[in-house]
Amino acid sequence: MDVKTNGNISFWYADIGGIPAPRSPLPGDVEADVCIVGAGYTGLWTAYYLRKADPSIRIVMVEREFAGFGASGRNGGWLSGGFWWSREKYLKTSTRGGVVDMQRAMAGTVDEVIAVAQAEGIDADIVRADNLNVAVNKPQLDRARAEYETMLQWEMPSERVEMLDARQTTARINIRNAQGAFVIRDMARVQPAKLVRGLAEAVERLGVPIYEQTEVTRIEKGRVTTNRGTVRAPLIIRATEGFTPGLPGYERAILPLNSAQIITEPLPPSLWDEIGWKGHELLGDYAHAYCYAQRTREGRITMGGRGVPYRFGSKTDVRGQTQQATIDKLKAILDRLLPQASGARIDHAWCGVLGVPRDWCTSVGLDPATGIGWAGGYVGLGVSSSNLAGRTLSDLVLRRDTELTRLPWVNRTVAPWEPEPLRWLGVHSMYQLYRIADEREEAGLGHTSRLAHIADRITGH
Template structure:
């Protein structure tokens, strides 16, 4: 997801009303292809062989429920801190089944609020700490991928947001100004003219926009699967096809077995909405994507996009895109309806009206691809806590831990949350281990709880700001 606060009107309307919107029955005039695949582009051609399911009774030092980024990163850093820990990961389907294997591939340091709002809520020191930590987290993901030999197409080309009308221009200029007022510089966020934007990506009707270097494009499926392989090589057990029916102090019960552990980590993001006692604490919101066929060289010459910057358009419908390693445009957005009762189902991964709108938007923003086939449509839920706060919680008295609540910004943030959980579980005795490791002062972060509070503040104003944007438009 992009780092510029933008409106997600359909998401908000759906949450307010708690209703399904009726499908738009009008026929699209854009070229569409029959037989578009529902499999996420990232997983194309990669057959999944399930690992064994958990059978019978087992024991571990740490049991992690959820085989996505949060669970895997938590295990990775725990093994780094304490290599002898017995760690078991339980996944209901297969590793990367959820958002970790189907997202837009943005490893972004930005979160859905302005730095001045965060500073007002939690202090300038905390704001600077969490934001600079997020800047470094993008590089940390790239470092791990490189050091561990994970070929996930990590390219740190930065992120670009294009303004296509004057309202976008005003808002994006204010956004840059808010960063600079907080002590950041053009090295972090800058305004770029229409010519500068076009020199990077030939976007239709751009009036200018913002650019930041703090984002990388990745192949998300390759990252999550690669992490799992690294963990197995270090002795972490991973069981698939093992849905948890009970997550409790000291144990996890699945449909076919049970594991007892000193620490139990819930790392299931939007799927926390499907079980007690977290059922009402998080809302699953659907984000959908499309992908073009591989584009010929002459189209790429007309588009530019040589740096593989991630791209967002400043419209009301949240959009996000990247140039893939194999030469496609992968393009996503919000707008799919909230499903009554926080339902999650495979059939919701496709929505004719929203997918058709995404296809039209691709061709509107990039007219150079007007004749390109759309080969893939897919989607999935992101986790939106009802208080719009991310979390990284460890209770040493019970051993119960939880991390998540990314509202679609989880590729990089899950790394930080996983690291935070690992340092707290390992009880390193130094709550500033992460900050000191990066060489930064963290005057306002004096305990692990303060870091959690800073993470919560990072997303805490998101819903309020998005509503303001809706009303302002």
């Protein structure tokens, strides 16, 4: 299978004409009120809301590659507003009401991102859509129903969630062997690179410089050291997500979990008539090694999932390059769920990293003793969660006591990941067990495989 890359780190950049020309690097030693490390969604949203709140604040952004190089320009385009972390873990340091408030705040990010995109003239192919999570065997359907019940128990508005039977599911998207689906409404599809590039331009219009080609070599109290000079600032925001382990002192703070995607050629109208998908739903499934997909602006299908889930020593990919074996696995998932599209050419394949904390629950915070703030560990929900993180960090920097700064993800303490080789063994064991569990369930096992529960216990998932 000849898959194009054309030097782009994701299809989303090929879609906008290629990798953009880099901005200028840091010109030398500078001073600022706030230094933001990383120009992805988290860093850009933080700069955007800070500058809007206080136009006089001096902000400097530094980025090793270019704005949107990481997951912000490579993700699956799910503006979900979802909450798929463990509510029970947040309850350990909060209340039920606090967790419900956080769930509602996350859901509100969809409207917020769309509103900012409209206000700033960002055309990111945004389409409001439902999230359709399909089940193709009994154990998957049981998990779908359990999630539906959990959502209702946690005060998710009943009009936002629905269980579909097999007929209702295939009427939406003609998934082979569909037994049902869990639907969450009020989400949206986006073109990730368009969103992050448009946001970077909006931040620049507000007067915030983004210094690219500037590698940060150390973060410490009051100082960010780079290969281009030093930024001195009393407040520093680390917005580095899956690339965090590359910073001295943060090697075990976040685990960079790899995720990969493929995208088809544009499909003809006759094929779309067979598939359906008229609502542009965000498509996922209830396999343990789950997938995520979307129908793009020009009628392509993206299919994402785990390839090589983790590289030894928390290493990241090389500019989005992925392995042929991963491409083949993703094509097999596409063929299994949508055999109508099995003959479609695969035009592009790429990968990226998402940040995973040790307890698999995202956090945001600011340490008043060091002046160093952070946000991340989104575990794949960064398109929407980063917006709430940016607003929350803005309030923390400005020392505002708000509803956002009182949410239970603020200033959580998370244990570090184990040293190698335990990290590698744990993650790879988890996904091997997930693979076997999925195979057993597909072969007719009538309940969720115990191997999946063992996999979850190994890594605290």
